Amino acid sequence: MSIPLGYYLMLSAFLFAIGLCGALSRKNAIIVLIGIEIMFNAGILNFVVFWHYKYFAVLTAQMFAIFAISIAAAESAVGLALVIAVYRYYRSVDVDQMTSLKG
Amino acid sequence: MDTIFWILSIITIIGAVMAITLRNLIHCVLSLILFFLGIAGHYFLLRADFLGAVQVLIYIGAVAVLMLFAIMLTRHVTGDEGPREVLGGKWWAGMGTAVIIAGLLWAIIRKDQIAQALPAGVAKTSVAEIGKALVGDWVVPFEAMAVLLTAALIGAVVIALEEVIRKR
Numbered sequence: 001m002s003i004p005l006g007y008y009l010m011l012s013a014f015l016f017a018i019g020l021c022g023a024l025s026r027k028n029a030i031i032v033l034i035g036i037e038i039m040f041n042a043g044i045l046n047f048v049v050f051w052h053y054k055y056f057a058v059l060t061a062q063m064f065a066i067f068a069i070s071i072a073a074a075e076s077a078v079g080l081a082l083v084i085a086v087y088r089y090y091r092s093v094d095v096d097q098m099t100s101l102k103g
Numbered sequence: 104m105d106t107i108f109w110i111l112s113i114i115t116i117i118g119a120v121m122a123i124t125l126r127n128l129i130h131c132v133l134s135l136i137l138f139f140l141g142i143a144g145h146y147f148l149l150r151a152d153f154l155g156a157v158q159v160l161i162y163i164g165a166v167a168v169l170m171l172f173a174i175m176l177t178r179h180v181t182g183d184e185g186p187r188e189v190l191g192g193k194w195w196a197g198m199g200t201a202v203i204i205a206g207l208l209w210a211i212i213r214k215d216q217i218a219q220a221l222p223a224g225v226a227k228t229s230v231a232e233i234g235k236a237l238v239g240d241w242v243v244p245f246e247a248m249a250v251l252l253t254a255a256l257i258g259a260v261v262i263a264l265e266e267v268i269r270k271r
Contacts, residue, residue, distance in 0.1 A: 002105065003105060004218060004221060005217060005221075006218025007108070009218060011115070018119045018120060020200065021198050027191045030131075030173055034132070034170065037166065038119050038135075041138070041139070052151070059233065062153070062154060063244075069154075081263040084263050087177040096192050
């Protein structure tokens, strides 16, 4: 295993940018949530990579990764429930049609 | 090992790009599953076996299936979205932000000293150690996570059932 740490960090940064692009530019709210999940995974990958290269104490990084995965799962459950509630009200999940708060 | 890293990275990036660019929402979620599988493969390659298994169970087993259900519940049964616009109004701003973030991170990582580091021996953590730590040193965050998951569960049910409650 002779991959330098930077390759993993660049992969993670690239995935984060892809997720950000999807979350900011797509219209459908479910794709926005998919982009957020991609960003979460890019962040969690960093914990595991730094653990493997021994920049963290033995268990700390794995614990952080486990808790981050749990929080991501809770976030996506609440987010999708919100999407369904918004769909009931607007009959659409397009984020640019939710303009009730627009001044 | 290097070859496996490159193959997994290409699979992961292709999955992520397809998940945010395809028009059909079901295909987007299927590509997202490919992305999750690539990340799980990276975890196995990094010797984090437990996290790889957790990734497959939680993300592919729960989150992706939840997203498929949300798509089924919010889409008109007609199937294809047709010639509708898939990008939001200010999509160029979002894409510009993503490009700038990627460029900045790339410039920082390229110049940094840490990025040259090679692994100093094999890091290993057994599942038994993780289990003991979860009920030992990490018991307070573990219990807080239990409360958070319960709150999220109740909150999701309440939000999704809002209309039914109001009708009664």
